[in-house]
Amino acid sequence: MTDLDTFRSDTRAWLEENCPPEMRKPVKSDKDVCWGGRRFTPSSPEQKQWLDVMGQRGWTVPDWPREYGGGGLSPAETKILREEMRAINARSPLYSFGISMLGPALLKYGNEEQKREHLPKIVRGEIRWCQGYSEPNAGSDLASLATSADDAGDHYVVNGQKVWTSYADQADWIFCLVRTDKTTKQGGISFVLFDMELEGVSTKPILLISGYSPFCETFFDDVKVPKKNRVHDENKGWDVAKYLLGHEREMISGMGLGEGGRDTLVPGAVAAIGLDDAGRLDDPILRSQMALFQVRAKAFAAMSERFIDELKAGRAHPAQPSMMKYYGTELNKDRHELQMAGGGSDALEWDSEATRGGAPARAWLRTKANSIEGGTSEVQLNIIAKRILELPGA
């Protein structure tokens, strides 16, 4: 047996012993998703238990270094852990912007004190993070952001407004882009971290077309942020921001995957439309559209696997996350369009019990943001054209 075989059998046995059976059932609603944080109320004792055992082992973030609370696993071991978790349908113990976005940026740009302070709490799900990037007048042109951080000796005084701050009303800390120099654009931005309970921070949820409010407006009114909370040099925050956006794109691009067993497109359409005598969906044109969609969806699942493998081996083009983000989000929108067409009037119900409170329609509307948030599809295409295809003047 190779070391990896041993690791696989040990992992399998450990998961068998430590993953509660309740945590192997499909995620049914938002309550089943664990985001951790100071205000986290577990929906079941098992959810808390699963977070705790995985967090202690560092397996909520298996490939981070052990010294910062991570699992310290190699890329091959990480892949095995994911495979073994998938094999028993284990839920992800923790969803976290700290894992997918801030953590990688801290590992690259944070100082030792910052890493030791923040990374272990991310691993254990103790602190929930939100991202302060977009502003009312800085969307696709993010570097034009205006939230100011004025030098006041050992701290900055932050004033301004962020928008599209995901779950700001539930987050404990924010990683935030602020302007420390008004005379240049990208070169005048700094990256700071602060507690959302500081005086002068307030949030206001934004009601979306889906009827949900996952995003907030976030206001800063003379917020005092210690300078030691700045990541990387003053006015070098744009480097951190770009690096972090790459990780955000990876996360969003993963949404096109359909996450294995959760694909409801086919069963939904079959239930609403039925099959003809030959066993084919009794709507030949929709069936064709679904079948051609599935070609792309399955091919993209292979692409996601390839991308992760290449990323771990350092072989991925640095701008490849833009391609993943573009393709994955457009695909996800297509999926939900087909899902709505497949469901017919059943899928239109907005609050019914049968639709679990209008889940299909609300999810469909939610996907429209996929190709806007984290850099629009058009911005991704610009990046691909410039950095991968090296087209002129792009």
Next chain:
Amino acid sequence: MPLYLDDDQTTLQDTIRDFVGENAPVSHLRSLRDVDDRTGFSRDLWKQFAEMGFTGILVGEDQGGLGLGHVEAGVVLEEIGRNLSPSPFLTTAVAAVEALKGTPHAERWYPGIVAGETVAALAIDETPKHRDRVALKAERAGNGFRLTGAKRFVTHAHVADLLIVAARTAGAAEDAEGITLFAVPTDAARLDKRAERLADSSIAAHLDFDGVEVDADAVIGEVDAGRDPLDRLLRAGRTGASAELLGVGGGAMAMTVGYLKERKQFGRLIGEYQALQHRAAHLYSEMEVARAAVLKAQQLLDAGSDKAEEAVSVAKAMTAMATTLSVNEGVQMHGGIGMTDEYDIGFYMKRARVLSELWGDANFHADRLARAAGY
């Protein structure tokens, strides 16, 4: 196994890229066409393939081959696609070799294939669109069988030494079972071949079997159990065609992106226009996704996985769609010059069309996925 080429495969790719690029670039196809070559490929080049060992890429080392897998065969095919090199590699060294694997026919035919002397052709299709349908009849006659019926779209049949024929020995034309695969010498009596040149300058034949008699030992595998070697043949052939399509689409995209960087209109490089940048970036994305689908299918085939069948259909459909986009965008972005015979981009368009049809187009394979998924 990670989803990218390992070091050995990358080394092989470098070798093949240089070899095909030097010995069979697009100008090679153009010159064969311009002299109205009736073989459909260069026998000298096929011999060179043998000297490099490529002809035996899927043949076991104990049988004189390289003993490599579908990933490696695909590496060869992608370069064949990128250079539009006419070659019997796909039919002979990939599909036929797989069909014969593990049967007594392997001993009979592999040495010639490995030596670059034998060319195989695959008589599968009977209708203008590829279907899961075998009507050509094989009836028992004396010590063997008598074959009656017609086949079409049989590439290289007019010059091949070996024909692999899917015939019906039981059941009805649309039945999955009741098929028998035969190895038929191409000089058999009562076999009529009508070779036609296709849009891409390749040559495929219509075959008419008017009671062609073959010995019992012409059967590949078992009588009525031809589904198994036929599926092996089709999986390998479709995966190989996908890899070749990837090369065709990739080659066309490289030409097109190159053109965007040199052609000026309104005083600017046309690649500066966002309207074209976005289309090129979208094309890049489709080709990347197609590449992943092909490698996935190849790896699953090599692993003998039962998930290979689905992955093969995904690869064939995805590469057909992405490459069709690539050649269409290629001609459009080249503008008027893309419509001229003098420019190579049109050759890519023609080859993509032929490969897309081969062994099931995107619609055929999407339909297969839908059936497998229960709708």
